[in-house]
Each structure stands twice: as structure tokens, then as C-alpha cells.
Amino acid sequence: MLHPTLTPKRHTSERAIRYLRLTVAVLATAHFGFAQDAPLLSGGVGFLSNTNGGNTTYTPIIEPLIAASIGNHLMVESRAAILENFSPRFGSDPGYDHAHFAGFTYLQGDIIVNPHITIVAGDYLLPFNVYNERLSPIWIGNFQSGPLIASVGQFSVGSGLGGMIRGNAISRSKYSVDYSYFYSVRSSNQQFGGAHGNGGRVSLYLPDQRLEVGVSYDRILQGTHENFYGTHVWWEPKDTAFRLRSEFARGHHGQGYWVEADYRTQAFGGLDSAIGRIEPVFRIQQTFTRDNLAASDSLPSVNTQRADFGLDYNLPHNTRILTSYFRQYASTDNFNIWQTGIVYRFLFPAWKGKQP
Amino acid sequence: MNLKYFCPAILILASVSALTVAAQQSSTPTAAPAKTSATHEQAAQSQDEGQRVFEQQCSRCHTAPNGFSSRISGTVLRHMRVRANLSKHEEEALLRFFNP
Numbered sequence: 001m002l003h004p005t006l007t008p009k010r011h012t013s014e015r016a017i018r019y020l021r022l023t024v025a026v027l028a029t030a031h032f033g034f035a036q037d038a039p040l041l042s043g044g045v046g047f048l049s050n051t052n053g054g055n056t057t058y059t060p061i062i063e064p065l066i067a068a069s070i071g072n073h074l075m076v077e078s079r080a081a082i083l084e085n086f087s088p089r090f091g092s093d094p095g096y097d098h099a100h101f102a103g104f105t106y107l108q109g110d111i112i113v114n115p116h117i118t119i120v121a122g123d124y125l126l127p128f129n130v131y132n133e134r135l136s137p138i139w140i141g142n143f144q145s146g147p148l149i150a151s152v153g154q155f156s157v158g159s160g161l162g163g164m165i166r167g168n169a170i171s172r173s174k175y176s177v178d179y180s181y182f183y184s185v186r187s188s189n190q191q192f193g194g195a196h197g198n199g200g201r202v203s204l205y206l207p208d209q210r211l212e213v214g215v216s217y218d219r220i221l222q223g224t225h226e227n228f229y230g231t232h233v234w235w236e237p238k239d240t241a242f243r244l245r246s247e248f249a250r251g252h253h254g255q256g257y258w259v260e261a262d263y264r265t266q267a268f269g270g271l272d273s274a275i276g277r278i279e280p281v282f283r284i285q286q287t288f289t290r291d292n293l294a295a296s297d298s299l300p301s302v303n304t305q306r307a308d309f310g311l312d313y314n315l316p317h318n319t320r321i322l323t324s325y326f327r328q329y330a331s332t333d334n335f336n337i338w339q340t341g342i343v344y345r346f347l348f349p350a351w352k353g354k355q356p
Numbered sequence: 357m358n359l360k361y362f363c364p365a366i367l368i369l370a371s372v373s374a375l376t377v378a379a380q381q382s383s384t385p386t387a388a389p390a391k392t393s394a395t396h397e398q399a400a401q402s403q404d405e406g407q408r409v410f411e412q413q414c415s416r417c418h419t420a421p422n423g424f425s426s427r428i429s430g431t432v433l434r435h436m437r438v439r440a441n442l443s444k445h446e447e448e449a450l451l452r453f454f455n456p
Contacts, residue, residue: 036427036429038427075434110434110438112434134417134440139418171446205412318422
């Protein structure tokens with residue numbers, strides 16, 4: 001997934017690789033005493049294309065994720081994104097230009113204090129609404145492009161640097177409540193940037209209804225102090241492969257929402273049949289400006305509507321083909337974008353551990 | 357101890373241990389059939405509970421991966437416990453689900 005606003009940590013590949021080596025070295029020296037707790041290497045590798053006005057750009061991308069448990073209460077995990085973007089030259093110049101990007105998405109340590117409290121320290125994804133934390137990995141999202149409002153409440157970088165406390169506050173058979181609260185400090189480090197601010201999210205989940213409702217709030221505490229508000233509603237009816245997910249976000253200068261529905265039929269031999277692997281996806285989104293001042297988020301500068309139509313195919317062996325078309329309407333311009341891609345999700349032990 | 361006696365002693369000890377473990381394993385099904393049946397029932401309940409948690413919690417965001425090594429199942433669940441704010445009970449149910 002390409003998130004120009006969410007993962008803009010500048011491409012200092014050498015520094016990123018140095019940090020990655022350091023992370024691996026730290027993990028390699030740790031003691032992993034439990035047979036099911038071997039460090040894992042996961043992530044997604046994909047090849048994406050994006051066509052706008054007859055110009056097609058190609059993006060090979062890999063998003064590796066490494067996670068290692070250290071003892072019973074500690075975990076270190078990190079995700080990065082490495083991509084190369086090939087875009088056609090304009091004018092009569094033939095050929096393609098290319099640019100690369102390599103950067104950490106997050107690098108955090110998790111301390112599980114008790115069943116209800118986990119402390120997170122380091123560079124972490126901001127828990128404002130849920131798209132950033134849950135749907136942004138390329139092997140999860142149904143569309144290549146994130147929603148227009150994905151940048152609202154994300155402090156321009158999508159991650160915070162500091163601490164977070166989170167966990168499952170109440171877990172009953174009829175409902176559960178979870179929470180996250182973070183405090184981030186200002187950092188201009190190219191890999192681990194952050195803005196001074198705080199905020200959090202509270203969600204209620206009703207398992208019988210398969211309904212999740214949550215509210216988010218955060219406040220940036222540097223420059224012009226601004227508040228951001230968000231809410232999300234997810235519904236996945238029982239015994240179906242239908243999902244309805246939505247978010248609303250409101251910032252100082254603009255607001256917007258998205259609603260996404262996807263479905264896989266089980267009527268023709270189940271989800272693993274040739275028909276059951278087809279996944280139609282639809283997303284509608286709108287953004288509205290609240291003033292004409294320079295925005296601290298990346299929302300369009302005029303009111304915008306967009307409809308995304310997707311058709312994904314879930315191949316065996318954790319591979320997905322993503323295709324989509326969207327048309328965006330705004331007073332400044334209307335345009336279409338076609339996107340296709342193939343994504344493979346991998347998940348295996350980072351190195352040989354003990355057999356359980 | 358003289359090395360000449362040490363190696364045979366270790367071999368004898370290992371053989372006795374292996375025979376004891378094998379005897380215990382082979383005797384368990386015939387010695388306590390009622391207990392085995394109850395254990396199977398508990399295992400089935402654990403599977404159902406794990407599947408329920410998977411459908412409720414994990415499927416909200418992603419489909420099930422096509423299998424993964426049991427060596428990383430604990431790490432996967434700890435990662436998801438933090439990411440998805442799972443409860444301890446849900447983590448344990450999923451761990452039994454992935455390692456029946």
C-alpha cells in the first residue's frame with residue numbers, strides 16, 4: 001500500500017539498513033526459551049501498478065515484519081517498507097524514471113504487565129482510528145490506496161515516538177472494551193520521526209452482533225495546537241464473509257469519512273472454491289474542508305468525493321490479486337485511476353528454534 | 357568414573373528411560389479410556405473456543421494464513437495480542453487452536 005502521507009520517513013536506505021542490522025543483532029542475542037516463541041519473519045511482497053491518464057507507474061515493494069518474544073512478558077517488533085517506483089518520463093523523452101524508498105514503519109518494544117495492561121515503548125503506529133494500525137499492511141488492505149482521511153490525526157508521520165499504554169480493559173462473553181493511550185515526543189530523526197502530542201482510542205466490541213464501535217481523540221502539542229476526533233464502526237455479520245467497515249475523522253481544517261464493504265460467497269463450494277476466492281470490494285469516501293487555511297493533514301483542499309470499485313482474488317498460498325478502479329470528483333478536477341497488483345504474504349520462523 | 361564404564365552406563369540409563377516413556381505412552385489409552393474420552397471432549401471444546409475467537413477477532417481484519425510453523429505460534433499470538441488488544445483468555449484459546 002502506498003501511503004505518501006503515512007510513511008514519508010525519508011529514504012535513507014543505508015541508515016535504515018544499519019538500524020535493521022542493529023535490530024536483528026539485538027534479537028539474535030536474546031534468549032528464547034519457549035518452543036512456540038521462536039522469532040518470526042513475516043510481511044508482504046508485491047508488485048503494484050497504477051494507471052492515471054494513460055501513464056502507468058510500477059512499484060515493486062516489500063514490507064518485512066520481524067517480531068521476537070523475549071521471555072514471557074517482553075516482545076520486540078518492527079515493520080519496514082522498501083520500494084522502488086518506476087514512472088514514465090513526460091514529453092517526448094522515452095523510458096522511465098525511478099525513485100526508491102526504504103524506511104521503518106515502526107520499531108517498538110512491548111511489555112505485557114498484566115492481562116489488562118501492555119506498555120509499548122519506541123516508535124509505534126498511532127492508535128487514532130483503526131486503519132493505520134490494522135489495515136495499512138499491503139497483505140491486509142483490500143485496496144492499494146489508503147482512504148483520503150487516513151492522514152487525519154496521524155501527526156503527518158503516522159507514528160509516534162515515546163510510550164503507549166494499551167490493552168483489553170474488560171472482556172466478557174457479551175462484550176469487550178479495549179483502550180490505547182499514547183504520549184509522543186517531538187523528533188526530527190529521519191527514521192524515527194515524531195510529533196509532540198497525545199491521544200488515544202476506546203473501542204467496544206459486541207461478539208454476538210459482530211459489531212465494533214470506537215472513538216479516538218488526539219491533540220498535537222507543537223506549533224498550532226490542534227485537536228482531532230475520530231470514530232469507527234465495523235460490522236461483520238455472523239456466518240457470512242461480508243464485512244462492512246467505516247471511519248470518520250475530523251481535524252481542525254477538514255473532515256471526512258469512508259465506508260468499505262467486501263464479500264466472498266460460500267455458496268459454490270466454500271471460500272476456498274474458485275468462485276469463493278473472488279472478493280468484490282466497494283468503498284465510498286468524502287472529504288469536506290472546514291476552512292481555507294493550510295491544513296496540517298493531507299486532505300484535499302476542496303470538497304472531494306471518491307468511489308472505489310475493486311475485485312480481488314485470493315489465490316492459494318497467501319497470495320492475492322488486487323484490482324481496482326476509482327473515480328474522484330472535485331471542483332478542481334475529476335479523474336480515474338486503475339490499479340492492479342499481486343501481493344504474497346509470508347510468515348515463517350526467523351531462524352531455526354526448538355521443536356515444541 | 358572411568359570412561360570405560362561411563363559410556364555404557366549412559367547408554368543403559370538412556371535405554372531404561374526410553375523404555376519407561378514408551379511403556380507409559382502405550383499404557384495410557386488402555387488404562388484410562390474414560391479419561392481419554394473426557395480429554396478429547398476438552399480438546400474439541402478448546403478447538404471450538406479457539407475457532408470462535410479466530411472468527412470474532414482475527415477475521416475482522418484478515419483471512420487466516422495458510423498454515424505456519426508451530427514454533428512461531430506463541431510469537432504470532434503475542435504480536436496479535438498487542439496489535440488487536442486481545443485478552444489473555446483469547447490469546448490462550450488461539451494458542452490451543454493453533455496447536456491442537
